[in-house]
Amino acid sequence: MLAFVTMNVMGMPIWLGAIVTLVLCGLTGWAQDAGIWRPLRKRGTPVVQLMIVTIGLSIALQFGIQLAIGAGTQRILVDNPSSWTLGPVTLTVGSWISMIIAIVVLLGVAWFLTRTRIGQATRAVSDNSALAAATGIDPDKIIRIVWILATTLAGLGGMLLGIVFGSFNWMMGLQLLLLMFAAVTLGGLGTAFGALIGSLVIGMVVELSNLVLPSDLRYATALVILILVLLVRPQGILGRRERIG
Secondary structure, eight states, X not given: OHHIIIIIISOOOHHHHHHHHHHHHHHHHHHHIIIIIHHHHHTTOOHHHHHHHHHHHHHHHHHHHHHHHOSSOEEOOOSOOOEEEETTEEEEHHHHHXXXXXXXXXXXXXXXXXXXXXXXXXXXXXXXHHHHHHTTOOHHHHHHHHHHHHHHHXXXXXXXXXXXXXXXXXXXXXXXXXXXXXXXXXHOTTOHHHHHHHHHHHHHXXXXXXXXXXXXXXXXXXXXXXXXXXXXXXXXXXXXXXXXX
């Protein structure tokens, strides 16, 4: 929505509108952590309850978007999209560009998590916050950085979806929310690379299921895969077993 406002409504160039959108999205992450998540962490709110709060906030923001732009579909790309063919695959130019940007960003995030000090500190806090604090890492600072990066990447993902579909509506994010949760759970909660693998599995299942099933059932197939995998491996694909009790 922010990209639509900056580029289509305000008439900013694409590069400037993209930068403004990403900066504003990153600022929302900072504001969320400062105003909501850090106070809840200080009160000792369990992770599951925090996740429930994020889902509720997401739904509230969706309806806020509906109030801002209306219930109709907003067209982003005015002209009919052209296509590129690579071997047996034919996609729109926007889809190819979005795919390339997504691959570059995925590689960049992987490099950040494995090769930079902040990335390694992020993994340490995710694995054991108390132990990370004992080694001199400030968990609150790292968590705030993660929130800023997460909302920035979410804004980028929204722009890429808008380019692929050529339009958007207020329900777009809400429709994907369940699939995102399924992908993260499938890959293993708390593991970044598990989320990547889970997303690839869920995405492939959803898109390829259209070959044999009606399109209305494609989301159901992803959830069936999630249930079957968790019955065999409750911690997810890359998650670790934990002793409870």
